[in-house]
Amino acid sequence: MTTLPSSRPQAIVEPLRKIVGSDAVLSARSDLLVYECDGFTIEKNSPDVVVFPTTTEQVAAVVKLCNEADIPFLPRGAGTSLAGGCLPVGGGVMIVLTRMRDIEEINLRSRYAVVQPGVVNIWLTQALKGSGYHYAPDPSSQGACTIGGNVATNSGGPHTLKYGVTVNHILGVEAVMSDGQIVQAGGPAEDPPGLDLVGALVGSEGTLAIVTKVWVRLTRNPQGYRTMLGIFDSVEDATNSISAIIGAGIVPAALEMMDQGILAALEDAFQFGFPLDAKAILLIEVDGLEAGLDEQRDQIIRLCEQEGAREVRMADGDKERQKLWKCRKQAFGAIGRLSPSYCTQDGVVPRTKLPHILRHITEIGTKYGIRVVNVFHAGDGNIHPILLFDERDPAQIKQVLQASGEILDECLACGGSVTGEHGIGVEKVEFMKKMFTEDDLTVMNQLRVALNPSNRLSPDKMLPTAGACGIEQKHPGRRAAM
Amino acid sequence: MSITATEMLPISEKLCPDTQEALVDVVRDCYAGDQVIYPIGGGTSLDYGLPPKADGVGLGLDALQRVVEFPARDMTITVEAGMTMAALAECLAEENLRLPIDVPDQAAATLGGVVATNFNGPRRFGEGTVRDYVIGISAVDGRGTPFKGGGRVVKNVAGYDFCKLLTGSLGTIGLITQVTLKLKPIPNAHQVVACAPPDLAAADQLLAALVESETAPTAVELLVGTGWQQDRFAADVNADAARPLLALAFEGTAQEVDWSVEQLKTEWRRLQMNQTHLLAGSEADQWLQMLAEFPRRGPAAGDDAALVLKANVVPSGTTRFVAQVQALDPTATIQAHAGNGTVIVRFADLPDGGIGRDLVGNLDALAARLHGNVVMLANPARAEMTRQSVWGGIDAPYRLMEAIKREFDPKNLLNRGRFVYQF
Ligand SMILES: Cc1cc2nc3c(=O)[nH]c(=O)nc-3n(C[C@H](O)[C@H](O)[C@H](O)COP(=O)(O)OP(=O)(O)OC[C@H]3O[C@@H](n4cnc5c(N)ncnc54)[C@H](O)[C@@H]3O)c2cc1C
Numbered sequence: 001m002t003t004l005p006s007s008r009p010q011a012i013v014e015p016l017r018k019i020v021g022s023d024a025v026l027s028a029r030s031d032l033l034v035y036e037c038d039g040f041t042i043e044k045n046s047p048d049v050v051v052f053p054t055t056t057e058q059v060a061a062v063v064k065l066c067n068e069a070d071i072p073f074l075p076r077g078a079g080t081s082l083a084g085g086c087l088p089v090g091g092g093v094m095i096v097l098t099r100m101r102d103i104e105e106i107n108l109r110s111r112y113a114v115v116q117p118g119v120v121n122i123w124l125t126q127a128l129k130g131s132g133y134h135y136a137p138d139p140s141s142q143g144a145c146t147i148g149g150n151v152a153t154n155s156g157g158p159h160t161l162k163y164g165v166t167v168n169h170i171l172g173v174e175a176v177m178s179d180g181q182i183v184q185a186g187g188p189a190e191d192p193p194g195l196d197l198v199g200a201l202v203g204s205e206g207t208l209a210i211v212t213k214v215w216v217r218l219t220r221n222p223q224g225y226r227t228m229l230g231i232f233d234s235v236e237d238a239t240n241s242i243s244a245i246i247g248a249g250i251v252p253a254a255l256e257m258m259d260q261g262i263l264a265a266l267e268d269a270f271q272f273g274f275p276l277d278a279k280a281i282l283l284i285e286v287d288g289l290e291a292g293l294d295e296q297r298d299q300i301i302r303l304c305e306q307e308g309a310r311e312v313r314m315a316d317g318d319k320e321r322q323k324l325w326k327c328r329k330q331a332f333g334a335i336g337r338l339s340p341s342y343c344t345q346d347g348v349v350p351r352t353k354l355p356h357i358l359r360h361i362t363e364i365g366t367k368y369g370i371r372v373v374n375v376f377h378a379g380d381g382n383i384h385p386i387l388l389f390d391e392r393d394p395a396q397i398k399q400v401l402q403a404s405g406e407i408l409d410e411c412l413a414c415g416g417s418v419t420g421e422h423g424i425g426v427e428k429v430e431f432m433k434k435m436f437t438e439d440d441l442t443v444m445n446q447l448r449v450a451l452n453p454s455n456r457l458s459p460d461k462m463l464p465t466a467g468a469c470g471i472e473q474k475h476p477g478r479r480a481a482m
Numbered sequence: 483m484s485i486t487a488t489e490m491l492p493i494s495e496k497l498c499p500d501t502q503e504a505l506v507d508v509v510r511d512c513y514a515g516d517q518v519i520y521p522i523g524g525g526t527s528l529d530y531g532l533p534p535k536a537d538g539v540g541l542g543l544d545a546l547q548r549v550v551e552f553p554a555r556d557m558t559i560t561v562e563a564g565m566t567m568a569a570l571a572e573c574l575a576e577e578n579l580r581l582p583i584d585v586p587d588q589a590a591a592t593l594g595g596v597v598a599t600n601f602n603g604p605r606r607f608g609e610g611t612v613r614d615y616v617i618g619i620s621a622v623d624g625r626g627t628p629f630k631g632g633g634r635v636v637k638n639v640a641g642y643d644f645c646k647l648l649t650g651s652l653g654t655i656g657l658i659t660q661v662t663l664k665l666k667p668i669p670n671a672h673q674v675v676a677c678a679p680p681d682l683a684a685a686d687q688l689l690a691a692l693v694e695s696e697t698a699p700t701a702v703e704l705l706v707g708t709g710w711q712q713d714r715f716a717a718d719v720n721a722d723a724a725r726p727l728l729a730l731a732f733e734g735t736a737q738e739v740d741w742s743v744e745q746l747k748t749e750w751r752r753l754q755m756n757q758t759h760l761l762a763g764s765e766a767d768q769w770l771q772m773l774a775e776f777p778r779r780g781p782a783a784g785d786d787a788a789l790v791l792k793a794n795v796v797p798s799g800t801t802r803f804v805a806q807v808q809a810l811d812p813t814a815t816i817q818a819h820a821g822n823g824t825v826i827v828r829f830a831d832l833p834d835g836g837i838g839r840d841l842v843g844n845l846d847a848l849a850a851r852l853h854g855n856v857v858m859l860a861n862p863a864r865a866e867m868t869r870q871s872v873w874g875g876i877d878a879p880y881r882l883m884e885a886i887k888r889e890f891d892p893k894n895l896l897n898r899g900r901f902v903y904q905f
Contacts, residue, residue, distance in 0.1 A: 109690060190823060193873045195887075220698060440629045
């Protein structure tokens with residue numbers, strides 16, 4: 001781990017003020033506390049200085065200064081990362097992009113928008129209201145997270161099943177590279193010549209460049225929706241229905257599952273009228289042309305019933321649809337009613353392996369005496385088991401960590417992934433060795449060396465080979481997630 | 483195929499390893515012996531890119547064509563990269579699935595080649611491009627290190643996204659050996675609706691109006707030039723060869739497609755475009771395949787263009803770019819994926835003043851003003867092939883790409899001299 005003499009960062013506070021202005025630099029200990037972790041609270045480390053640039057040129061000047069002073073630096077958006085992507089390992093300068101917050105252009109004719117990295121995801125949705133277009137990636141944290149952060153983590157959300165993840169909607173980026181040069185890759189025209197740098201930068205978790213502007217693709221709003229609630233007496237019937245729907249060639253806009261445990265908490269919080277004796281519920285939405293929707297709805301109902309659904313309810317109008325989605329997107333807020341502490345995992349399995357992995361999760365829960373509830377992106381096979389525990393009991397903490405590890409191991413054994421949308425950050429660096437071979441990691445490091453040769457930008461993230469010491473998890477924290 | 487390969491490439495021999503492990507050994511040997519490697523898929527696009535100069539060996543991927551895993555109910559497939567697009571399509575169709583990417587020469591073109599060249603056709607408007615479908619990839623870098631990115635599940639953010647980095651890399655940073663794809667169900671209905679607006683300005687108005695259309699086309703094609711008269715349907719639509727032709731394709735359930743066609747006709751009538759022509763079912767599908775062949779062969783039988791260029795501009799600049807091409811050469815045959823700003827031009831003859839001065843120089847500048855670039859797809863005479871005329875994109879961040887190339891292929895063995903790098 002890179003530990004720097006603390007005098008050096010202090011020495012650049014003045015030059016930083018000259019670049020971004022005094023009101024855009026924090027260096028007092030007490031001011032820095034907020035920035036010592038993000039949504040991943042297990043590990044904490046304070047940056048030495050935090051800056052809030054307002055222009056790309058300021059970002060570039062800050063980066064050059066850090067290089068001259070040999071100080072590590074890293075970007076941060078809203079800090080909602082659940083993997084510790086914003087943890088300033090080794091201290092250094094944190095570049096917070098939330099003051100670069102303009103939507104520079106909305107171009108419906110060519111179906112794109114240009115936004116600065118600090119634009120909050122939902123602001124773009126709001127700005128597009130009434131235009132007939134939207135920006136498709138909708139992480140559950142969209143009210144807080146920034147588009148720069150979404151690009152860096154390649155965010156997903158409930159609607160990725162049909163519409164794809166962030167990278168499928170990014171046409172170009174302007175970025176400040178690790179040496180301070182400003183580049184533009186891609187833009188409003190498709191197929192830029194040469195290597196797909198845009199594709200390489202999206203999802204690179206701030207380890208290859210700092211994104212300072214984004215060209216996003218806009219998507220036509222669907223003409224209509226049909227939103228259904230499938231109610232099941234067994235988890236198995238629900239997961240079989242997922243396979244049946246997708247196997248029938250229907251690609252729903254969203255297909256989310258909630259199990260009995262989470263339903264109780266949701267009902268307590270929102271009084272939606274969920275049947276509390278149901279073992280699982282599927283929230284299924286199809287969208288598109290009105291002309292095809294009733295047929296798809298009827299087919300889905302038929303398939304669910306064939307697989308043993310007790311009942312399939314239709315959301316009655318837009319109001320009920322909104323309420324259902326509110327329940328889903330705020331599910332994590334309801335968990336506090338179940339347990340003093342909880343830990344959410346993010347793993348992926350092929351969707352046909354869902355019955356297996358859910359059974360396995362139950363077994364692991366029983367083995368460790370931990371209660372586990374589930375609410376997740378079932379159509380994508382993206383599980384989010386929530387482990388409930390009491391953080392005052394050190395024995396439980398240890399068990400939760402072991403159980404989480406076993407669940408992720410089983411995802412890998414099923415041919416899946418240890419993260420579907422939250423990223424590797426510092427949290428899952430050790431899992432990279434399980435998912436990838438040494439050769440794979442060596443070649444990933446080649447990309448890092450090519451674009452971030454000094455490794456001063458976001459050191460010790462994502463790759464174990466980049467000199468990361470591996471964070472030993474001692475505490476699962478209290479985490480919300482989707 | 484190997485005749486073509488030895489004609490196109492300065493190779494003494496063509497090696498065809500039949501396992502991925504054997505391929506790794508070949509690359510390691512080449513690395514040890516400083517031997518330049520020219521990867522060969524189906525051999526359909528060996529003229530794409532700069533003409534190679536260094537002597538080397540051909541490395542055929544065509545023996546690697548196994549289906550590794552096809553969990554149809556997960557809607558993914560993992561196959562070796564040498565599988566042809568036709569074989570892949572056939573295999574997928576058995577489960578009523580497809581990869582909705584249009585490529586010419588499906589019977590010969592391999593999946594690895596399609597990924598390496600990032601070729602996409604008319605359906606890119608509604609279905610996206612090949613990079614949207616590659617969810618896992620295995621490759622061998624220039625040192626002979628086998629590596630992979632992504633995985634076999636549709637959602638995955640672990641590690642750097644090599645699926646994207648290798649797509650369109652023309653085999654210059656890694657030889658693609660295996661690909662995992664996300665798939666889509668085959669829609670059961672297809673229709674094409676076409677009209678012939680009086681001129682490009684009118685075509686532009688129809689394109690602008692599509693922004694508000696209630697319909698969701700999979701393809702938005704603008705066809706310009708007398709060459710299209712050789713196609714029966716195009717000639718039916720457009721009795722007056724001087725007019726542009728605008729064709730939209732719809733796919734989905736029969737109900738959806740029928741509704742879309744009626745809706746579009748209504749929308750067009752409001753814009754005084756009363757005369758429309760339709761193609762349905764397999765005829766529509768075949769016509770789309772004809773359009774997909776355009777980069778390789780024009781609508782006329784035996785058409786052999788002297789030069790084929792592809793431009794990408796901001797979508798709203800499409801008709802302006804097309805007009806400029808026509809002004810330069812009224813005999814050119816032009817296909818634009820107008821919703822995406824992709825314009826492909828087949829020139830019958832090379833201009834008198836030279837490609838650089840009369841065409842590329844002129845069109846590059848306009849493309850740049852429209853935020854895009856021009857690349858050369860084919861140039862049978864191999865005249866004036868420079869980095870600038872072949873790849874364009876003066877302002878592209880080539881230096882970063884060179885840095886990546888150096889790390890992945892330090893001896894510059896993979897497809898040396900053919901891509902955008904200055905070495
Ligand atoms: C309640 C809750 C629900 C969530 N739901 C979802 C969900 O549904 N789907 C999902 O994918 N994620 C979800 N997340 C995770 C998180 O919100 C996303 O990862 C989000 O994209 C992070 O955005 P941010 O602005 O907060 O970025 P930060 O947390 O500030 O940063 C995340 C990473 O990106 C880097 N970064 C930030 N800005 C830039 C930039 N401009 N240039 C380069 N690198 C940069 C940082 O260094 C860090 O590594 C959820 C989180 C919470 C707390």
